[in-house]
Amino acid sequence: MKWDIENSLKAYEEYLIPGKALEGPFEGWVIQGLLGRGGMALVYLIEQGGDSSRFSGNRSVLKIMPGYLVSEFLVNEYESLKRLQSPHIVRLRTGGESFLPVQGSGICAEIGYLELEYCPGGTLEEYRRSFEGPMPAFYAAKCMVSIFQGLAVAHQSGICHGDICTRNILLDGGETLKISDFGLARVEGQHNKGRQGRVRYFPPEAFGWKTSPANYKWDIWACGIIYLTLIQGVHPLENLEESKCEKTLKSFENLFSHPYIKLPEYYEEALKKQLNLTSDTLEGRLAFTLHQTLCRENRASAEYLCKLTKKALREFTEEGQETLYGEHYHHYFKKNMGKTLQWREPPKISPEQMKGSGNPSEDITYIPS
Numbered sequence: 001m002k003w004d005i006e007n008s009l010k011a012y013e014e015y016l017i018p019g020k021a022l023e024g025p026f027e028g029w030v031i032q033g034l035l036g037r038g039g040m041a042l043v044y045l046i047e048q049g050g051d052s053s054r055f056s057g058n059r060s061v062l063k064i065m066p067g068y069l070v071s072e073f074l075v076n077e078y079e080s081l082k083r084l085q086s087p088h089i090v091r092l093r094t095g096g097e098s099f100l101p102v103q104g105s106g107i108c109a110e111i112g113y114l115e116l117e118y119c120p121g122g123t124l125e126e127y128r129r130s131f132e133g134p135m136p137a138f139y140a141a142k143c144m145v146s147i148f149q150g151l152a153v154a155h156q157s158g159i160c161h162g163d164i165c166t167r168n169i170l171l172d173g174g175e176t177l178k179i180s181d182f183g184l185a186r187v188e189g190q191h192n193k194g195r196q197g198r199v200r201y202f203p204p205e206a207f208g209w210k211t212s213p214a215n216y217k218w219d220i221w222a223c224g225i226i227y228l229t230l231i232q233g234v235h236p237l238e239n240l241e242e243s244k245c246e247k248t249l250k251s252f253e254n255l256f257s258h259p260y261i262k263l264p265e266y267y268e269e270a271l272k273k274q275l276n277l278t279s280d281t282l283e284g285r286l287a288f289t290l291h292q293t294l295c296r297e298n299r300a301s302a303e304y305l306c307k308l309t310k311k312a313l314r315e316f317t318e319e320g321q322e323t324l325y326g327e328h329y330h331h332y333f334k335k336n337m338g339k340t341l342q343w344r345e346p347p348k349i350s351p352e353q354m355k356g357s358g359n360p361s362e363d364i365t366y367i368p369s
Contacts, residue, residue, distance in 0.1 A: 005040055008066040012042055012111070016064075022046065024098045026062070026115075040073060040183075041065040045118060059118045060093060067097065067110030073183045074112040080182040081114075083157050088150030090170060090180040091117035119178055121171025121333050124226070128166060130332045133233040137283050138321050139328070140230040141309050143169075144289075146177035147226065148306035151219055154179070155302055158188050160214040163197045164222035166229060175329050186214035199242045200235060201225050204296060207246040217299045224293030285312035 013034070020031040029046045036043040041063050048058040065074050074095070081092035093115040121127070124143065128135055135143075147169060154161060161168075162184035170178045184197055190213065203221035228236045237245060289308045292300040300308075 005066060009037065009040075009042055012064060013037070016042070016044060021049070025094070025096060025113075029060075029062075032059070035061065061116040061118050063114045063116060064111045065113075067112060074114060076185060077182040078114060080154075080159050080185040081116075083159065084154055086150055086153040087176060088146050088178055089153060090119065090178045093117065116180070117178075119170035119172045119180075121173060121329075122336055123167050124169035124171065124177060125166035126336060127171055127332060128230050128233075130336070131233065135230040135233070137231065137286055138313070138317070139325055140227065141282070141286055141313055142175075142325060143177055143230060144223065144227055145306055145309050145313070147179065147223055148302045148309065150177075150179040151216075151223070151302035152306055154185075155188075155216045155219070159185050160188050160216050161185050161219050162214060163201075164219050164226070165198050165201050166226055169226075171329075171333070173333055175326060188214050188216060190214050199245050200237045200240075202245065202249070204249040207249065216301070220293050220299045220302065220305070223302070223305070224290060227290050227293060282312055282316035285316070 016031050016034075018031055018033050022029045022031065026046065028049055030049050032045040032047050034042065035045050042065075044062045044064075046060055046062045063074075078092065078095040081089070085091075095112075095114045097110065097112050099110055127143075131139075147164075151161065151164070159182075161179065161182060163181060164179070168179065168181040170180050172178060201222040203218055206218060225236065286309070289305055289312070292305060292308070
């Protein structure tokens with residue numbers, strides 16, 4: 001029985017409620033809460049059970065997808081993450097295919113799953129909203145360094161992410177940002193199946209292509225959009241209908257001249273007067289870096305942009321800024337950790353359910369059904 005995606009996800013969601021003890025390859029693990037629901041997948045926080053009243057603290061993220069989508073998206077993400085080792089990319093633990101009882105249907109549905117590193121700080125989108133306005137230049141630069149570092153590793157391995165956005169950047173508990181969701185990733189030069197991803201993060205050259213070869217420069221443009229979002233406090237094309245994005249991006253030679261782009265005053269001045277590597281302010285240096293991400297041609301590499309941003313931070317970091325950044329980060333982390341979860345008391349787990357360690361191997365293995 002092949003359901004449509006929406007009904008499949010709804011059935012899984014009704015079955016995998018908080019407190020549900022898992023079976024199969026995750027026997028001994030318990031659903032703690034739903035972290036997210038995308039168009040094709042559900043993402044849960046799971047924890048290895050200890051006994052009826054306590055948990056081991058061994059947590060992971062379980063991403064599941066209907067079986068008929070596995071070959072196109074889940075295996076694609078698995079293969080990408082298997083090749084990438086970086087503190088700025090979410091770590092893959094295991095992946096495979098299994099069967100899941102569907103609530104009230106009397107059948108078992110095939111699913112694909114990935115077990116991933118848990119990042120308890122939420123998304124960059126949530127973090128940037130905690131500032132309730134533009135993010136200070138120093139904070140924005142610190143965030144971008146992490147993103148550039150992760151992308152540099154991916155691009156050097158020949159992988160283009162294809163879906164860089166604030167919701168796909170996660171925060172751990174130690175001031176590190178990590179790139180996640182490689183479901184649309186492609187090897188550089190490999191053709192995409194149609195135009196996939198988020199339109200508001202597309203570069204101008206992406207429009208008009210039904211299929212197009214994966215190109216790392218698309219990721220760099222998306223980084224520029226993230227950078228603008230952080231320093232503006234809002235996505236630069238937030239109020240623009242998706243259907244108008246193509247015409248808008250193609251009609252402006254310089255994105256910064258667009259009426260929707262409202263930069264902080266210090267960036268406006270930096271872009272007009274100090275667009276070079278010898279600027280004597282942090283904002284001036286970062287404006288130059290920003291321009292390198294959003295130019296129409298000859299976009300810089302992630303590695304080069306990372307070096308530029310780190311150099312600017314070294315030269316213009318004022319005393320106490322690092323401490324303030326860390327304090328804000330950890331205040332945010334403490335305040336928001338677990339907010340999106342549907343928490344409830346841990347269930348009682350019978351000895352039969354707890355047989356076997358149930359601990360997925362730390363080695364990366366793909367286990368077919």
